[in-house]
Amino acid sequence: MVAAEGVDTIFGFPGGAVIDLYDELARTDIRHILARHEQGAVHAADGYARVSGKVGVCLVTSGPGATNTVTGIASAYCDSIPLVVFTGQVPSHLIGNDAFQEVDIVGITRPCTKHNYLVSRVEDLAQTVREAFYLARSGRPGPVLVDLPKDVVKAVTTFKETSEKPFIRSYNPTYEPNVKQLKKVVRALVDAKRPMIFAGGGIILSKASADLTKLARRLSIPVTTSLMGLGAFPGTDPLSLGMLGMHGTYRANMSTAHCDLMLGIGVRFDDRVTGKTDTFAAQAKIIHVDIDPTSIRKNVPVWLPVVGDCRVTLEKLNALLDEEDLSEVPARREKWLAQVDEWRRAMRLAYNQKDIIKPQYVVERLHALTHGDAIISTEVGQNQMWAAQYYKFQRPNQFLTSGGLGVMGYGLPAAIGAQVAAPDRLVVDIAGDGSIQMNIQELATAVQYRLPVKVAILNNGYLGMVRQWQELFYDKRYCETCMEHAPDFVKLAEAYGALGLRATRPEEVDGVIQKALAHPGPVMMDFRVEREESVYPMVPAGAPITEMLLV
Amino acid sequence: MPDERHILSLLVENKPGVLSRIAGLFSGRGFNIESLCVAETLDAGISRLTLVTKANEAVLEQIFKQLNKLVDIIKVTDFTDVPAVTREMVLIKVSAKPENRAEILRIVDIFRCKVVDVSSEHYTVEVTGDQGKMAAILDLLRPMGIKEIARTGINALSRETKGRNGGR
Ligand SMILES: Cc1cc2nc3c(=O)[nH]c(=O)nc-3n(C[C@H](O)[C@H](O)[C@H](O)COP(=O)(O)OP(=O)(O)OC[C@H]3O[C@@H](n4cnc5c(N)ncnc54)[C@H](O)[C@@H]3O)c2cc1C
Numbered sequence: 001m002v003a004a005e006g007v008d009t010i011f012g013f014p015g016g017a018v019i020d021l022y023d024e025l026a027r028t029d030i031r032h033i034l035a036r037h038e039q040g041a042v043h044a045a046d047g048y049a050r051v052s053g054k055v056g057v058c059l060v061t062s063g064p065g066a067t068n069t070v071t072g073i074a075s076a077y078c079d080s081i082p083l084v085v086f087t088g089q090v091p092s093h094l095i096g097n098d099a100f101q102e103v104d105i106v107g108i109t110r111p112c113t114k115h116n117y118l119v120s121r122v123e124d125l126a127q128t129v130r131e132a133f134y135l136a137r138s139g140r141p142g143p144v145l146v147d148l149p150k151d152v153v154k155a156v157t158t159f160k161e162t163s164e165k166p167f168i169r170s171y172n173p174t175y176e177p178n179v180k181q182l183k184k185v186v187r188a189l190v191d192a193k194r195p196m197i198f199a200g201g202g203i204i205l206s207k208a209s210a211d212l213t214k215l216a217r218r219l220s221i222p223v224t225t226s227l228m229g230l231g232a233f234p235g236t237d238p239l240s241l242g243m244l245g246m247h248g249t250y251r252a253n254m255s256t257a258h259c260d261l262m263l264g265i266g267v268r269f270d271d272r273v274t275g276k277t278d279t280f281a282a283q284a285k286i287i288h289v290d291i292d293p294t295s296i297r298k299n300v301p302v303w304l305p306v307v308g309d310c311r312v313t314l315e316k317l318n319a320l321l322d323e324e325d326l327s328e329v330p331a332r333r334e335k336w337l338a339q340v341d342e343w344r345r346a347m348r349l350a351y352n353q354k355d356i357i358k359p360q361y362v363v364e365r366l367h368a369l370t371h372g373d374a375i376i377s378t379e380v381g382q383n384q385m386w387a388a389q390y391y392k393f394q395r396p397n398q399f400l401t402s403g404g405l406g407v408m409g410y411g412l413p414a415a416i417g418a419q420v421a422a423p424d425r426l427v428v429d430i431a432g433d434g435s436i437q438m439n440i441q442e443l444a445t446a447v448q449y450r451l452p453v454k455v456a457i458l459n460n461g462y463l464g465m466v467r468q469w470q471e472l473f474y475d476k477r478y479c480e481t482c483m484e485h486a487p488d489f490v491k492l493a494e495a496y497g498a499l500g501l502r503a504t505r506p507e508e509v510d511g512v513i514q515k516a517l518a519h520p521g522p523v524m525m526d527f528r529v530e531r532e533e534s535v536y537p538m539v540p541a542g543a544p545i546t547e548m549l550l551v
Numbered sequence: 552m553p554d555e556r557h558i559l560s561l562l563v564e565n566k567p568g569v570l571s572r573i574a575g576l577f578s579g580r581g582f583n584i585e586s587l588c589v590a591e592t593l594d595a596g597i598s599r600l601t602l603v604t605k606a607n608e609a610v611l612e613q614i615f616k617q618l619n620k621l622v623d624i625i626k627v628t629d630f631t632d633v634p635a636v637t638r639e640m641v642l643i644k645v646s647a648k649p650e651n652r653a654e655i656l657r658i659v660d661i662f663r664c665k666v667v668d669v670s671s672e673h674y675t676v677e678v679t680g681d682q683g684k685m686a687a688i689l690d691l692l693r694p695m696g697i698k699e700i701a702r703t704g705i706n707a708l709s710r711e712t713k714g715r716n717g718g719r
C-alpha cells in the first residue's frame with residue numbers, strides 16, 4: 001500500500017506496537033533505515049524529502065517512540081516539508097485505558113501536523129494512507145501523522161491499487177492564480193522604479209526557481225531570499241541581494257526599506273525577516289503570492305494578494321511578459337540598481353582572518369573546496385547563519401535547515417536523509433559543538449549504512465548564538481552558555497567507526513577539509529574556532545531591519 | 552481596529568476530533584470563543600457548528616482562513632453580513648417562593664416562554680429567543696433569586712434559502 005505511493009525508503013525505529021508491520025516490511029522491497037533515535041528518523045525523512053522531492057516516510061512505535069517524533073514533526077510543519085509519519089498504537093480495545101506505552105499522539109500532534117488520523121478499522125486503512133500522502137504533498141506541503149492500533153495492522157484486508165487522486169470534499173488547494181490579478185502584477189512590475197523580489201521556501205517547494213530566475217533577469221529586478229529560500233535564486237547572480245532579515249545582508253535590508261514595490265513569493269513574512277513590521281518595506285506596495293491564504297496578510301499589509309502556486313503563477317507571469325515591450329525596462333532600473341550596488345560596496349559580509357580560525361573562513365573554504373556544489377545541512381545558531389551567509393547557494397534543495405522551529409540537532413540526521421536520497425552527492429553538515437551533541441548518535445546510522453556525510457563542527461565551546469545575545473543585550477553575562485565540558489570529537493568519531501579530524505590553526509583548515517572530502521566514509525571535523533566571534537549584521541529582535549549592528 | 556462580535560456558521564465533517572481541532576485552533580492562536588453550539592445536520596456525516604467570536608477585522612480574516620485550512624471543515628459563513636435568524640435557549644432555575652409564584656408565571660407568560668419543571672422550591676423556565684430577550688428576562692427574574700442557568704450559546708441559520716446547503 002505504501003509502496004503504491006511511490007515509497008522506496010522508510011526511516012524508523014521498531015517497538016512492540018509495530019512489530020507486525022516490521023515483520024511485513026522485511027518481505028517488501030522497501031528500504032528501511034534504522035535511526036538511533038526517533039527524532040533522528042523524522043529529521044532524516046525531512047532531509048530526504050527536501051532532496052528527493054518526494055514525501056519522506058517514518059515508522060515508529062507507540063508511546064515513547066511516538067513522542068520522540070514530535071520535535072521532528074513540528075520542525076517539518078514549520079518549514080512545510082511533506083512527511084507521512086506512521087506511529088504504532090495500542091490495540092483499539094485498550095485505547096483510553098492508560099495502557100502500556102499508550103499516548104494520545106493524535107491529540108499531541110494536532111497543532112503541529114497538517115492533518116492526522118487514528119485508523120480505527122482496517123477497511124479504512126487504504127483510503128487513509130492515500131489521503132495522508134495526498135495531503136502531505138499537495139497544496140502547502142506538511143507532515144501528516146497516521147496512528148495505527150496494533151489490531152488494525154494485524155488484521156488482513158484486500159487492497160486495490162488505484163492511481164486516482166483521493167477526493168476530500170473539504171480540501172481543495174488553489175494552484176491557479178486569478179488572471180485579472182496577474183495582469184495587475186505585470187503592470188506593477190514593469191512600471192516600478194525600485195522593485196525587488198522576496199522569494200522563499202515556496203519557490204523551492206514548487207520547483208519554480210528557473211521561472212523565478214527568468215522573470216527577475218528579464219525585468220532586472222534584484223532578488224532577496226529568506227533563509228528557507230536560499231538557492232531559489234543563484235547566489236552569485238549580480239541581481240542576488242543575499243538573505244534579508246535579522247542576519248541579512250546590508251544591501252538586502254537597505255533595499256527592502258527603500259523599494260517602491262515588493263513581490264513576495266512563497267514567503268510568510270516571518271518575524272526574523274520583518275523585524276518591526278510597521279517599518280518593514282514601508283515605502284513599498286507589497287504583492288504577495290502564496291498557495292496558503294493564511295500566509296497572506298498575517299504579518300504585513302498586502303496591496304495585491306494572489307492565491308496560487310508559485311510555479312504556475314510565475315509561468316503565467318512570464319507568458320504575459322512575452323507580450324510586453326520590455327525595451328524601456330533596463331533604463332528605468334538603472335538608478336535603482338546603481339543604488340543597490342552602492343550598498344553592496346559600502347558594506348560587504350566580512351571578517352578578519354588572523355591567528356585563530358574564524359568560523360566564517362571555514363565556511364568560505366568549504367565553499368571553495370566543494371566548488372559550491374555540496375548539499376549543506378546545518379544545525380541551529382551561529383553555524384547556521386554563517387553557512388547561510390558564506391556558502392553561496394546556486395540551486396534549490398542545496399541548503400537544508402530547520403528554519404521555522406530552529407531545532408538544534410537537525411543537521412546530522414537531515415544530512416543522512418539527504419545522502420540516502422542522493423548517494424552520489426557530497427553532503428556536509430555545518431554544525432555547532434552544542435547542537436551536534438543533540439543527535440550525535442546518528443553517526444552510528446551513517447556508519448552502518450555507509451553514508452559518507454561530512455560533519456564540520458565550528459567548535460567555539462559556547463552555545464554561541466545565545467552567548468552572542470548575552471554579549472550584546474545582557475552585559476556579557478554568559479549564563480549557562482559555556483559548554484565547559486565536551487567530548488573529544490575526534491575520538492568520538494573514531495568510536496563510532498567514522499573518521500575524526502581536527503584543525504586548530506588557520507593553515508590546517510584546507511588540509512582537514514581535503515582529507516575529509518577524499519575519505520570514502522563519514523567524517524567528523526572539529527574546527528577550533530575563535531570563541532567569541534559573532535554573526536553580523538544583526539538586527540536586534542523587534543527593531544526595524546535597517547537598524548543593523550555591523551561589525 | 553475595534554473588536555466586533557461575529558457569528559460564524561461552520562459545516563464540518565462529523566468525525567471524532569473535529570471539535571478539538573477547532574477548539575485547539577482558537578486557543579493555540581489566541582482567538583476568542585464566546586459560545587459554541589454544535590449538532591448533526593440532516594446529513595449525519597456533517598455537523599453544523601455555530602460559533603460566536605469577538606475580533607477585529609484582521610484577526611477575523613485570519614480566523615476565517617485558518618478555519619478553512621482545517622481539512623475537516625467544509626464551509627465557513629459569517630452571519631454578520633448575511634441576513635440570519637439567531638436564537639439561543641436558556642434554562643433558568645429560579646427560586647419560587649409562594650409570594651413570587653404568580654409574578655414568575657406572569658413574566659413567563661409575557662415572554663412567551665415555558666415552565667418545564669416545578670418543585671416545591673423552584674421553577675425551571677425554558678426561554679428561547681435572541682440575546683436581548685435573554686437579558687431582559689434574566690433581569691426580571693434576578694430579584695426572585697436565580698439558582699442556576701444553562702445556556703446553549705447562539706444557534707443560527709441564514710435567511711436566504713437558495714437550496715445551496717442541500718437541506719442540511
Ligand atoms: C537562529 C535563526 C535565525 C534566523 N534568521 C533569519 C534571517 O535573518 N532571515 C531569514 O530570512 N530567516 C531567518 N530565520 C528563518 C526564519 O525563522 C523562517 O524560517 C524563514 O524566514 C521562513 O522562510 P519563508 O518566508 O521562505 O517561509 P517558509 O517557512 O519556507 O514557508 C513557505 C511559504 O511558501 C508557501 N508555499 C508553500 N508551497 C507553495 C507553493 N507551491 N506555491 C506558493 N506558495 C507556497 C507557504 O504557504 C509558506 O507561506 C532564522 C532562523 C533561525 C533558527
Ligand SMILES: Cc1ncc(C[n+]2csc(CCOP(=O)(O)OP(=O)(O)O)c2C)c(N)n1
Nearest residue numbers: 381382383408432433434435462463464465
Ligand atoms: C532544541 C533547542 N534547544 C535550544 C535552542 C536555543 N538555541 C538556539 S541557538 C543555540 C546555541 C547553539 O549552540 P551551538 O550548537 O554550539 O552553535 P553556535 O551558535 O555556537 O554555532 C541555542 C541553545 C534551540 N534552538 N533548539
